[in-house]
């Protein structure tokens with residue numbers, strides 16, 4: 323048997339419906355915040371990620387899926403979304419758009435050659451968004467609050483937002499020097515990777531999963547102590563806006579992020595997922611004021627966030643958040659002979675085109691087995707097409723809940739279904755059973771917490 327590659331998943335059945343629902347909520351929230359959907363290629367030239375994400379990051383040195391195409395070009399499957407979006411922003415000259423800043427979002431798979439475990443995959447899905455063209459601290463607060471609000475709207479409660487600042491280039495350089503000075507005498511206590519990071523990218527040592535519990539890490543200098551006045555003031559503004567927006571956060575100096583492009587604000591969102599260790603970080607982001615220029619565009623500030631979709635789904639499951647899934651059909655059409663089957667073919671098509679969820683039998687089942695199938699699909703109504711009735715231009719339609727049967731004219735089926743499938747039967751979010759729903763106040767199942 324050919325099996326799926328290590329670190330990948332098949333999403334199907336109920337789980338796929340849940341993914342669709344969560345994606346739909348994300349689309350709706352993004353629309354409210356005026357972010358436009360963007361699709362960029364799954365593969366890009368390898369140089370983009372080397373220049374964008376950083377030569378010394380784990381992602382680029384150890385985790386990319388690289389290949390040479392048949393034309394001899396070096397290509398990489400995208401390990402994250404920001405570099406590709408920024409490349410597109412430059413290539414399509416979005417910096418020239420009248421509407422600034424440019425606000426873009428995506429929801430798609432990324433590829434990282436990591437050691438697979440629960441919550442860590444080689445094909446992972448991220449939804450992310452980028453706000454490019456503003457350095458205003460208000461945009462930092464918007465990007466952070468948007469992340470928090472999406473999780474909130476989805477019904478996730480146990481999240482923690484950790485915010486930090488790396489400061490501007492000068493502050494970052496000073497901090498970098500302080501880190502080298504701190505770690506140099508202890509270089510032999512560090513793992514092999516961190517030994518290499520010491521000169522090239524000492525900030526990454528703080529992010530190391532191997533060395534994280536060592537004493538030398540705990541006594542390391544904090545970013546906050548190396549900020550110049552301007553960077554300090556900027557961070558104060560970001561925090562002020564967050565407070566005005568009512569966003570709960572913690573300033574955590576250990577948040578430095580594993581990618582090279584950040585400066586100023588960086589943040590991570592944690593969920594309470596038991597036994598998940600570092601995989602409880604369900605999203606991260608930050609400001610990248612030099613990235614556009616680094617990739618070849620004009621000097622333009624930017625900030626963004628990306629959430630691990632897979633980890634979000636695990637967190638929702640862990641918190642037992644009920645995600646509404648469509649569990650019923652409106653009508654099941656049964657038939658016995660070929661003429662009735664032909665009419666079923668016509669009617670299913672017609673009713674579906676009028677917005678109803680209609681199913682029929684594709685296995686030439688007996689009527690008894692057909693009724694069973696209608697029950698399995700939780701069908702609200704059943705029609706047994708019968709040649710005699712059809713000759714009279716009518717059908718018998720059975721309400722499967724009340725067990726009542728009506729005889730109606732063929733012309734009246736749409737009207738009848740419209741009248742009889744009410745919001746009382748079905749929650750507007752698509753679920754047929756009473757549940758703790760987050761779909762909005764249109765839904766009869768919606769309960770205020």
Ligand code: HAM
Nearest residue numbers: 402404442443446603604605606607608626627628630
């Ligand atoms: P990142 O921290 O590398 O940031 O990834 C964001 C999120 O993706 C992580 O917090 C985690 O939830 C999820 N994630 C990462 N790797 C895996 C994996 N192997 N399996 C499952 N989930 C994973 C970025 O990617 C930046 N581009 C975020 C950003 C956008 N910064 C600015 N704009």
